[in-house]
Amino acid sequence: xxxxxxxxxxxxxxxFNVPDGTTPEQxxxxxxxxxxxxxxxxxxxxxxxxxxxxxxSDPDVPQSPAVEKxxxxxxxxxxxxxxKTYQDIRKYVAPVVEFAGSGIGSLLGAGVGTVxxxxxxxxxxxxxxxxxxxxxxxxxxxxELADVRFGGKAPRQGASQVLTPVENVLEGAAYETGGxxxxxxxxxxxxxxxDAANMSKNRAVKIAREALGSNLPETINALKxxxxxxVSASQATADITSPPWHALLDEALARDxxxxxxxxxxxxxxxxxxxxxxxxxxxxxxxxxSTAAAKDAVRKITTPMRNAALTRANLGKEVAYLERMSAELxxxxxxxxxxxxxxxxxxDIANASARLDMIKRGLPVGLAKYTYPAxxxxxxxxxxxxxxxxxxxxxxxxxxxxxxxxxxxxxxGIAPLESAPLIRKISEVANNPEFKGDDVLIGSLRRVVxxxxxxxxxxxxIDGVALDxxxxxxxxxxxxxxxxxxxxxxxxxxASSVLTxxxxxxxxxxxxxxxxxxxxxxxxxxxxSQKVAEKELAGEALDxxxxxxxxxxxxxxxxxxxxxxEKILGPRRYNIVKDMPEDSVKVLQSEADxxxxxxxxxxxxxxxxxxxRQLLAKNNTWFRFPPYLSVKTTTANETLxxxxxxxGQKTMxxxxxxxxxxxxxxxxxxxxxxxxxxxxxxxxxxxxxxxPYTRPAITGGTAATVxxxxxxxxxxxxxxKGK
Numbered sequence: 001x002x003x004x005x006x007x008x009x010x011x012x013x014x015x016f017n018v019p020d021g022t023t024p025e026q027x028x029x030x031x032x033x034x035x036x037x038x039x040x041x042x043x044x045x046x047x048x049x050x051x052x053x054x055x056x057s058d059p060d061v062p063q064s065p066a067v068e069k070x071x072x073x074x075x076x077x078x079x080x081x082x083x084k085t086y087q088d089i090r091k092y093v094a095p096v097v098e099f100a101g102s103g104i105g106s107l108l109g110a111g112v113g114t115v116x117x118x119x120x121x122x123x124x125x126x127x128x129x130x131x132x133x134x135x136x137x138x139x140x141x142x143x144e145l146a147d148v149r150f151g152g153k154a155p156r157q158g159a160s161q162v163l164t165p166v167e168n169v170l171e172g173a174a175y176e177t178g179g180x181x182x183x184x185x186x187x188x189x190x191x192x193x194x195d196a197a198n199m200s201k202n203r204a205v206k207i208a209r210e211a212l213g214s215n216l217p218e219t220i221n222a223l224k225x226x227x228x229x230x231v232s233a234s235q236a237t238a239d240i241t242s243p244p245w246h247a248l249l250d251e252a253l254a255r256d257x258x259x260x261x262x263x264x265x266x267x268x269x270x271x272x273x274x275x276x277x278x279x280x281x282x283x284x285x286x287x288x289x290s291t292a293a294a295k296d297a298v299r300k301i302t303t304p305m306r307n308a309a310l311t312r313a314n315l316g317k318e319v320a321y322l323e324r325m326s327a328e329l330x331x332x333x334x335x336x337x338x339x340x341x342x343x344x345x346x347x348d349i350a351n352a353s354a355r356l357d358m359i360k361r362g363l364p365v366g367l368a369k370y371t372y373p374a375x376x377x378x379x380x381x382x383x384x385x386x387x388x389x390x391x392x393x394x395x396x397x398x399x400x401x402x403x404x405x406x407x408x409x410x411x412x413g414i415a416p417l418e419s420a421p422l423i424r425k426i427s428e429v430a431n432n433p434e435f436k437g438d439d440v441l442i443g444s445l446r447r448v449v450x451x452x453x454x455x456x457x458x459x460x461x462i463d464g465v466a467l468d469x470x471x472x473x474x475x476x477x478x479x480x481x482x483x484x485x486x487x488x489x490x491x492x493x494x495a496s497s498v499l500t501x502x503x504x505x506x507x508x509x510x511x512x513x514x515x516x517x518x519x520x521x522x523x524x525x526x527x528x529s530q531k532v533a534e535k536e537l538a539g540e541a542l543d544x545x546x547x548x549x550x551x552x553x554x555x556x557x558x559x560x561x562x563x564x565x566e567k568i569l570g571p572r573r574y575n576i577v578k579d580m581p582e583d584s585v586k587v588l589q590s591e592a593d594x595x596x597x598x599x600x601x602x603x604x605x606x607x608x609x610x611x612x613r614q615l616l617a618k619n620n621t622w623f624r625f626p627p628y629l630s631v632k633t634t635t636a637n638e639t640l641x642x643x644x645x646x647x648g649q650k651t652m653x654x655x656x657x658x659x660x661x662x663x664x665x666x667x668x669x670x671x672x673x674x675x676x677x678x679x680x681x682x683x684x685x686x687x688x689x690x691x692p693y694t695r696p697a698i699t700g701g702t703a704a705t706v707x708x709x710x711x712x713x714x715x716x717x718x719x720x721k722g723k
Contacts, residue, residue: 002017002018002019002020002022003015003016003017003018004016004017004018004022004024004027004031006031014031016030016031016034018030200650200651200654201651201654201668201671203619203651204651204652204654204655204658204668205668205669205671206619207248207615207616207619207651207655208245208248208655208658208665208668208669209669210615210618210619211242211244211245211247211248211611211612211615212242212245212669213242215240215241215242215245216669218240219237219240219242219245219669220666220669220670222236222237222239222240222662223236223237223662223663223665223666223669224662224663224666226662226663227662227663229662230263230266230267230270231267231662232249232253232263232659232660232661232662233249233658233659233660233661233662233664233665234246234249234250234253234601234659235597235598235601236662236665237662238597238598238600238601239597239600241604242604242608243604243605243607243608243611244608244611244612244615245604245608246601246604246605246608247604247605247607247608247609247611247612248608248612248615248655248659249655249659249665250601250605250659251612252652252655252656252658252659253656253659253660255652255653255656256656256660259660263660267594271545271591271594272542272545272546274587274590274591275538275541275542275545275587275588275591276542277587278535278538278541278542278584278587278588279535279538279539279541279542280293280294280535280538280539281539282542284539284543287535287539287542287543290535291532291535291536291539294531294532294535295532297528298525298528298529298532301524301528302521302524302525302528305517305520305521305524305525306468306518306521306525308517309464309510309515309516309517309518309520309521310464310465310468310510310515310518311464312414312514312515312516312517313417313464313510313513313514313515313518314417314463314464314465315409315414315514316409316414316415316416316417316461316513316514317416317417317457317459317461317463318409318414319406319409319410319414319415319416320416320418320459320460320461321459322402322403322405322406322409323402323403323406324459325398325399325402326398326399326400326401326402326403326406327399328399329395329396329398329399329402330395330396330399330403332391332395332399333391333392333393333394333395333396333399334392335392336388336389336391336392336395337388337389337392339385339388339391339392340385340388340389340392343380343381343384343385343388344380344381344385346376346377346380347376347377347378347379347380347381347385348377348381349377350373350374350376350377350380351368351373351374351377353373354368354369354371354372354373354374354377355368357371357373358371409514412514413514413516414513414514415512415513415514416459416460416461416513417461417462417463417464417467417509417510417513417515418460418461418462419452419453419455419456419460419461419462420460421509422452422462422467422505422506422509423449423452423453425505426445426448426449426452426502426505427445427449429445429501429502429505430442430445430446430449440479440483440494440498441497441498441501443478444474444475444478444479444495444498445498445501445502447474447475447477447478448470448474448475448478448502451470451474452467452470455467455470464510464513464515467506467509467510468510470506471499471503471506471507475495475498475499475502476492476495479494479495479498492570492571493566493571496570496571496572497571507519507522530569530570533568533569533570533573534569534580534581534584536568537565537568537569537576537580538584538588540556540564540568541553541556541557541588544556545591550595553591553592553595554592554595554596556576556588557576557588557589557591557592558592559575559576559577562574562575565579576588654668655668
């Protein structure tokens with residue numbers, strides 16, 4: 001029948017039989033009624049193994065069975081109770097076990113040493129040391145097994161399964177020696193045994209650490225900081241000035257040419273891809289094609305914006321036409337009014353003439369209405385005057401319509417793009433005393449004025465499209481004629497300086513004429529054109545990088561080629577850091593830094609050859625130059641090959657593997673021979689760890705058996721007094 005264990009608040013473990021298949025929740029329900037009937041433990045009954053009742057505020061108090069949340073199964077629940085109990089008592093049991101193991105081993109070892117001392121191989125002191133170490137190690141291993149079984153500790157893995165027990169034995173031995181004399185000797189001897197299998201690695205560590213000297217801590221930090229980067233150990237530590245270190249890594253890496261070439265190709269591909277992404281392709285043809293496509297995209301985006309703005313600006317022509325027509329129709333209406341008046345006057349004159357004629361002829365005046373003059377007068381004052389009056393009304397109405405339409409268009413911001421005001425403003429710039437003697441600027445402005453006058457129609461209005469073309473081309477054409485021998489870049493810079501003085505006037509005139517969106521078109525065109533220029537500059541950088549002009553690439557990125565930058569990005573844009581996007585600058589600077597890094601490494605490798613040869617020779621005590629060679633007559637490469645062969649192929653392979661990866665190099669530099677990392681160092685830092693059981697046993701008469709930490713107890717071995 002299963003047993004359920006419950007830990008009570010007073011520290012006791014209560015056990016209850018429960019039916020098969022009982023869950024932890026069911027077991028708790030069955031146990032609760034029985035807990036109330038348990039008698040409390042008397043204070044006098046509490047032994048040393050019982051913990052006194054604790055308050056709920058104590059963090060070590062387990063949860064009450066009434067509120068404790070049981071685990072998923074009864075077995076795991078019981079296991080949990082066992083672990084809790086073990087953890088509570090371990091802190092008291094562990095020192096006792098270690099103390100007893102060391103003491104018993106020391107006594108047994110001393111006895112063995114006494115019996116065997118005539119052989120001079122073992123004496124009481126050394127026997128006590130060995131016994132204490134063995135007993136301490138056995139105790140530590142027993143606690144380890146208990147920790148795994150009851151404490152929930154994971155078993156040891158890998159090399160620690162062998163090294164840790166050995167270190168425990170050595171630690172126990174060192175604790176009993178008092179050990180500024182015995183401790184280092186034990187550690188050195190045991191360390192050499194452990195290091196026997198690691199001779200090549202230890203030699204590699206020694207060579208690498210000696211190559212760095214005082215730069216060791218800084219180098220380890222740099223190697224660790226390079227985690228995840230696709231670089232060699234030398235590249236990760238390029239900023240550290242240590243020629244022999246870089247020479248060593250270069251020589252080691254050269255032993256694996258496949259890896260070295262593969263790393264170089266991978267890094268080159270990574271750099272090429274990064275630069276190609278900026279330039280729009282990894283070949284010149286791809287870059288050209290990408291740039292052309294970008295320019296086409298700029299035109300497709302900005303041309304509709306430009307056309308819409310200029311079409312709207314050209315509506316001002318209609319305003320001018322309507323205003324002119326309104327004036328003309330008004331004048332015609334006025335003329336028709338005057339015609340009506342003249343016809344009325346002519347009618348009156350014709351009637352008067354007819355009546356006078358009748359009087360002269362002695363006929364009745366009333367007969368005058370039948371005369372021809374009277375008929376003309378009637379037509380003039382009725383039919384013809386009415387027609388003129390109606391025409392005047394129609395013309396006046398047309399004039400008003402044209403006037404009102406023009407006024408409405410003006411209210412919407414549409415106005416004629418008149419050239420006269422623009423010409424006046426440009427002429428004012430040319431007449432500025434500040435520009436006196438500047439034949440290029442004055443000549444260019446005069447050229448612009450002539451082109452504007454030629455494009456102006458009878459209404460004094462210039463077409464917006466024509467003015468936009470003059471803005472783009474007239475100044476460049478004028479400068480080309482005025483400075484025919486100037487290079488294109490200089491001409492463009494000069495044209496830009498001239499246009500700076502007149503562009504605002506032209507742009508304002510187009511906007512004032514109703515060219516809404518023209519300013520936005522100019523801004524968007526400039527922005528997109530700048531991106532195209534940036535792509536072209538990236539293409540220039542890629543071309544330098546690919547054609548092994550690495551120094552020129554670095555100069556370009558580091559702002560030492562402002563003319564090249566300005567030639568591509570445009571006038572007054574020569575600072576690649578300020579005038580290129582931040583992301584693009586970061587990529588370019590990163591590639592420039594890699595070039596500088598590798599150049600620095602190459603320089604240090606060359607400078608460290610002599611020190612490297614000395615270092616390899618120093619770490620091979622059996623090396624001698626063949627009689628037919630000498631340091632002076634042997635070439636550097638031959639010398640290194642001889643030295644590497646003597647140092648050992650395995651050692652060089654270890655160095656080669658470390659040279660490939662910063663993390664492996666850091667691990668190699670941080671590793672120490674076993675003799676240097678044995679736990680015996682604890683006794684050197686804390687003499688209080690000396691075991692009491694060995695003190696009466698260590699009474700030998702030799703210097704090695706004297707406790708150097710307690711020289712006042714220089715007691716002779718009582719068993720040797722009879723000698």
